[in-house]
Amino acid sequence: MGFFENKKNDIKYFFPDIIDHYRYTKKNMEIIERNFRIPPKGRHSAGLIAIKKTDFFSKDDISVFADGIDLLLNYFQERAAETPFHVYICYFPDEAKRIIENPNIESIWIFGHGHFFGINFGKRGFLKYCSLKDASKKKFIAQLHCNDSSSFGCSLADFILTENGKKYVKEGIRYTRLNRLTIEYGNSIGWDMTRWTRQDL
DSSP: OOOOHHHHTGGGHHHHHHHHHHHHHHHHHHHHHHHOOOOOOOSEEEEEEEESSSTTTTTHHHHHHHHTTHHHHHHHHHHTTTEEEEEEEEHHHHHHHHHOTTEEEEEEEEEEEEEEEEOOOTOOEEEEEGGGGGSEEEEEEEEEBOOOOOGOOOOOHHHHHEEEEEEEEOOOOOOOHHHHHHHHHHTTOOOOTOOOOOOOO
């Protein structure tokens, strides 16, 4: 059991995590709106936020799906000359497919709802990672959504990770707050965000 598995089951963290969630929800939305513009033309890293539509009347809340995206943006903005970073918002499977297939995207972090084998857009459809087996190879892939049901298919990394690439694909159910905790921890110990190797966090 990893460090954050212990933490998320500890009741003393329950209310602070709820407070932090609402605090960062507004912050995430402001950051996303500020950075959601024309993507760079050259090679870059990407944060893909997949929005799930639960029913035809529900509101799309981008910020709920993106906890921790602000930390990634800060990390890459400090290293903009080395690796530009762009945030992509996707409402439909075809949008996400085009982004993942983009040969200029070398590393990708996928936020949203999903399973081990794909991204769930709710009423708008489901993107199976097996449909991307011919997409351009990536140096790093992080599936920051739920990764349950691994017996039904393979992860994106199983299909398009480069030979020496790194991945963060932790099997099981995942909640959005855990993404922030993982990225915060990575920053605190000086991780290269494009070369995560710890699968127990």
